[in-house]
Amino acid sequence: MSILSAFEWQALWLSFKVATRSVLFALPLAIAVAWVLARTRFTGKVLFDGLVHLPLVMPPVVVGYLLLLIFGARGPIGAWLYQAFGWRLVFTAAGASLATAVMSFPLMVRAIRLAIEAVDMGLEQAAATLGAGPLDRFASITLPLMLPGVLSGAVVAFAASLGEFGAVITFVSNIPGETQTLPLAIYSAVQTPGGEASAARLAALSMVLALAGLVAAELAARRVRQMLGR
Amino acid sequence: MNRFLALVAALVFLWPPAAGAVTVFAAASLADAMNAAVQRYSGPGLPVRTSYAASSTLARQIENGAPADLFFSADEQWMDYLQQRALILPGSRVSLLGNELVLVAPADRARPVTLRKGFDVAGLLGDGRLAVGDPANVPAGLYAKQALTWLGVWNAAERRLVRAENVRVALAYVERGEAPLGIVYATDAALARGVRVVGRFPSESHEPIHYPLAIVAGHDRSDVRAFMAYLKSGEARKVFSSFGFSAS
Numbered sequence: 001m002s003i004l005s006a007f008e009w010q011a012l013w014l015s016f017k018v019a020t021r022s023v024l025f026a027l028p029l030a031i032a033v034a035w036v037l038a039r040t041r042f043t044g045k046v047l048f049d050g051l052v053h054l055p056l057v058m059p060p061v062v063v064g065y066l067l068l069l070i071f072g073a074r075g076p077i078g079a080w081l082y083q084a085f086g087w088r089l090v091f092t093a094a095g096a097s098l099a100t101a102v103m104s105f106p107l108m109v110r111a112i113r114l115a116i117e118a119v120d121m122g123l124e125q126a127a128a129t130l131g132a133g134p135l136d137r138f139a140s141i142t143l144p145l146m147l148p149g150v151l152s153g154a155v156v157a158f159a160a161s162l163g164e165f166g167a168v169i170t171f172v173s174n175i176p177g178e179t180q181t182l183p184l185a186i187y188s189a190v191q192t193p194g195g196e197a198s199a200a201r202l203a204a205l206s207m208v209l210a211l212a213g214l215v216a217a218e219l220a221a222r223r224v225r226q227m228l229g230r
Numbered sequence: 231m232n233r234f235l236a237l238v239a240a241l242v243f244l245w246p247p248a249a250g251a252v253t254v255f256a257a258a259s260l261a262d263a264m265n266a267a268v269q270r271y272s273g274p275g276l277p278v279r280t281s282y283a284a285s286s287t288l289a290r291q292i293e294n295g296a297p298a299d300l301f302f303s304a305d306e307q308w309m310d311y312l313q314q315r316a317l318i319l320p321g322s323r324v325s326l327l328g329n330e331l332v333l334v335a336p337a338d339r340a341r342p343v344t345l346r347k348g349f350d351v352a353g354l355l356g357d358g359r360l361a362v363g364d365p366a367n368v369p370a371g372l373y374a375k376q377a378l379t380w381l382g383v384w385n386a387a388e389r390r391l392v393r394a395e396n397v398r399v400a401l402a403y404v405e406r407g408e409a410p411l412g413i414v415y416a417t418d419a420a421l422a423r424g425v426r427v428v429g430r431f432p433s434e435s436h437e438p439i440h441y442p443l444a445i446v447a448g449h450d451r452s453d454v455r456a457f458m459a460y461l462k463s464g465e466a467r468k469v470f471s472s473f474g475f476s477a478s
Binding site: 068072073074088090091169173174175176187188190191192193 | 284286287290311357359364366367368391392393394395399403406407408409
């Protein structure tokens, strides 16, 4: 298609890859954290809750900077990953996924947590009296019932990942084809003389994608609710 | 409650702008020298406010009506860009400072590099990347592209670049050890303790690096002129040369 230039397609395709990896990586962890927040009580829970939500209220550039300090070439984890496995996160698409995963994690946890809290614990207890073990109860009762929340959390996180700017540019810079996602491509286009048309196209595209993501999240949630007969 | 809201609104909307302040938009590479020059200034227009970013960013901001009085660019192109749009006073434009382009490496990994035609840039980088200002728009990146092209290694280097939003970001990547090599101005390299200059690009490998200064159209006030005259004075030039800038 010739509506977008090669540079714009590259940014769009890369954004999809980065956001997909980010969501797949973060989803299991988000379900676990949401479960802990919804169902358990422990001292320091308020603090834990705060920590989980921190990326939502912290300046994204701070998140990017902290990632750089921790996962950079001289950071404690970054240096170890490189020595042990030859993995590099700074300036790579994998690093961009990590940054977007951290930024969108709270959005995912919030949606999933609400879904878990809405699950009728009486059903789980009934299953327990009928002899179902904890894993069985989770797999056949809790997980299906919380699925709308998981789905909408994943889709919202995906849409937010497509749009993450500050953490990405600070942590992995702005490399075409490697870390230059949609918002970074827009930023570059705005800076470049004669880049206005490209910036406008990409901006319109990212708006459409964000809206599509939100609508998809809502539709998915409705569909699953219908399937569950509620 | 209403009184409180009124107070907040008053603070937000009626915050008095600093009276008589001169606002300078200057290239990122000028930041430290400019701050030192501003500190020594005692004429009209105080407090002098400064905003540092890539010249491309600043030019765009001025184009969109940012309240800058003076624009101090790291290349002639972005000054031309504003002049073509009648956004600066052409008569006020002067080329004030010069600079050099150097190759830097983290201090603990610095080995001298001979910058001759066809030097093995990919071999030097290993699996790392070359930090530069974005060659699409950041002046330091444009000069870097010219120099690498002149040396015949642009094709080898292009895919290995980290394109930073301004030259100081490229410098920081090298200083933190994220990139094994970077191309910055000699003045930037001199400021960063964590980097060493491992090579100097021949001056004929790129367009001369000049820093033009001009008054933004519609901002021709006496305090702005006074501060500009100060920047051109021997006193300010001494400050700039102490940071490694040459006279242009």
